[in-house]
Amino acid sequence: xxxxxxxxLCALLGLWALTALTPAQAAEAWPTRPVTxxxxxxxxxxxxxxxxxxxxxxSSLTGQPVIVVNRPGSxxxxxxxxxLRTPADGYTLLAGNVGxxxxxxxxxxxxxxxxxDLRPVAGVISFPNVLVVNASTGYKxxxxxxxxxxxxxxxxxxxxxxIGQTSHLMGELFNLRTHSTAVHVPYxxxxxxxxxxxxxxxxxxxxxLTLALPxxxxxxxxxxxxxxxxxxxxxxxxPTMAEAGYxxxxxxxxxxxxxxxxxxxxxxxxxxxxxxxxMQDAELRDKLSQTGGLPSALSGQAFAEFVQKDTxxxxxxxxxxxxxxx
Numbered sequence: 183x184x185x186x187x188x189x190x191l192c193a194l195l196g197l198w199a200l201t202a203l204t205p206a207q208a209a210e211a212w213p214t215r216p217v218t219x220x221x222x223x224x225x226x227x228x229x230x231x232x233x234x235x236x237x238x239x240x241s242s243l244t245g246q247p248v249i250v251v252n253r254p255g256s257x258x259x260x261x262x263x264x265x266l267r268t269p270a271d272g273y274t275l276l277a278g279n280v281g282x283x284x285x286x287x288x289x290x291x292x293x294x295x296x297x298x299d300l301r302p303v304a305g306v307i308s309f310p311n312v313l314v315v316n317a318s319t320g321y322k323x324x325x326x327x328x329x330x331x332x333x334x335x336x337x338x339x340x341x342x343x344x345i346g347q348t349s350h351l352m353g354e355l356f357n358l359r360t361h362s363t364a365v366h367v368p369y370x371x372x373x374x375x376x377x378x379x380x381x382x383x384x385x386x387x388x389x390x391l392t393l394a395l396p397x398x399x400x401x402x403x404x405x406x407x408x409x410x411x412x413x414x415x416x417x418x419x420x421p422t423m424a425e426a427g428y429x430x431x432x433x434x435x436x437x438x439x440x441x442x443x444x445x446x447x448x449x450x451x452x453x454x455x456x457x458x459x460x461m462q463d464a465e466l467r468d469k470l471s472q473t474g475g476l477p478s479a480l481s482g483q484a485f486a487e488f489v490q491k492d493t494x495x496x497x498x499x500x501x502x503x504x505x506x507x508x
Contacts, residue, residue, distance in 0.1 A: 212272055212452040216247040219439070220268075221277045222261020224254045228390075229437050232307045232470055233277045236439075239466040243459055250277075257346065257507070258282025262295055270442035272449040276300065278440040280348060280496075283489060288497040289346050289507045297493065300440045301450060302486040304457035305478025307470050308434035310410035311352055311388045313423070314403040316379055324406050324426040327386055331362045338364040341375035341384040346507050349375065351496055352388035352409065352433050354503040359428055366503075379403070390435060391416065392474030409433040410476070436492070438478065438485055454482050 219237055223229040230252060237248035253261035258281045268274040278300065286293055313324065321327045331338040342350035345368045353366055367384055369375040372393050379387050380402055388409070395416055397403040407426045408414050423431035439457055441450050458481045460466060467477040480488055 212449060212456065213244055213246040215273065216249060218249045218251055218268075218274045219277055220261055220265045220274060221250055221252050222254065222258035222265075222279070222282055223252065223277075225252045227254075228309060228392075228435060228473075229277055229279050231473055232437055232475065235466060235469050235473075236306055236460060239460045239463055240456065243463075244456060257286060257290075259286065259290070259294065262300075265440075266295055266299055266442060268442075270444035272441060272445050272453055275303075275453070276440040277306075277437060278302070278489075279437045280435050280492065283438075283440065284493045285346065285348070285351065285496045285500070287493055288500040289505055291506055292508060297490075299443055301443045301445065302489045303439045303441055303450065303454050303481065304461060305436060305438040305480035305485045305488065306461065307473070307475040307477055308410075308436040309475045310391045310408050310414055311348065311433045311435070312391045312394050312398070312408050312417070312420070313356075313386060313388055313406045314379070314394050314398065315386045315406060316382060317401050317404045318382075319385075319404070321386075321404065321406065324423070324428060327406060328360045328362060331360075331364050331385070335363045337385075338362070339367050339384045340364050341367050341369055341378050341387045343372040343375055344368050344370060346505060348433065348435055349388050349390075351499045351503075351505075352431075353386075354505075355431065355433070355495070355499040356388070356428075358499065358502050359431055376403075388433070395474070414476075416474075430495075432495075434476075436478070436488075438480075438489070457481060 219233055221230045221233055234250050237250050241248040253264045262282045265276040287297055315321045315327060340353040342353060350366060350368060357364055369378060372389060375387060378384050394403060398405050405417055405420045407421050407423045409423055409431055411432060413422060441453060470477040
């Protein structure tokens with residue numbers, strides 16, 4: 183007989199922790215009724231799909247329905263506000279992500295919520311970015327690109343999916359880290375930005391790996407580096423930004439679970455335990471991987487520290503570029 187897979191064993195242990203309770207403890211267990219997760223984005227999007235997979239697993243582990251509600255609009259502000267208007271009882275959760283829970287704090291001078299209103303509970307998934315150039319160019323490395331930008335700064339530009347998007351801010355961070363002055367050219371979405379790069383209108387772009395991969399595989403775009411801590415399975419020959427010689431360039435479009443900061447500590451701890459059990463499940467992690475992202479292993483304090491660090495990184499990029507949204 184083979185030994186249980188580590189993730190499956192951890193999930194079983196987490197489930198046992200949720201169910202093997204005395205009658206007195208069971209009265210205080212979580213959850214004892216349906217749970218709602220608010221997604222501050224559209225149905226079928228990069229935040230929504232992983233959360234629905236998580237909800238299905240969480241429901242099967244706890245025996246309670248998990249309902250996903252979409253509240254898109256205004257860069258995640260509408261959904262976050264809708265969440266903060268609900269009772270802080272642990273039965274409504276927020277599917278936080280890099281936009282509303284990291285970038286917005288510095289980008290919006292009049293943001294109607296603050297980081298202290300939320301408590302990070304668990305990471306769910308992250309989507310690394312990739313630095314790409316038109317494959318017809320002679321740029322074979324990040325160093326080649328930086329040298330070309332510095333030799334003709336007035337002709338150097340990078341495209342993005344729009345002002346304040348991660349593709350924009352990564353370009354600004356790239357300028358900051360490489361002491362370059364490439365000009366930002368915003369487009370109305372990732373697809374038109376990529377078309378512009380393919381047409382030679384811009385010189386480089388930071389894009390979501392999942393979106394850029396088909397163009398890389400068809401050899402229309404060349405990947406110079408990925409912004410993750412380690413190389414990605416889809417592009418094993420492509421170095422990380424750190425390996426390419428440029429540190430402090432980590433970036434991902436991450437998704438995680440948050441509760442209101444007013445949620446009782448014992449309730450938040452129970453939610454954290456349940457989320458950890460779900461996220462350690464091998465079946466869920468396999469399904470999340472199939473969406474093109476990297477399943478998270480962060481929970482509790484480790485996830486909170488990650489969010490805080492990521493918020494600081496984006497603040498640096500936003501302050502250096504002078505971006506202000508409203």
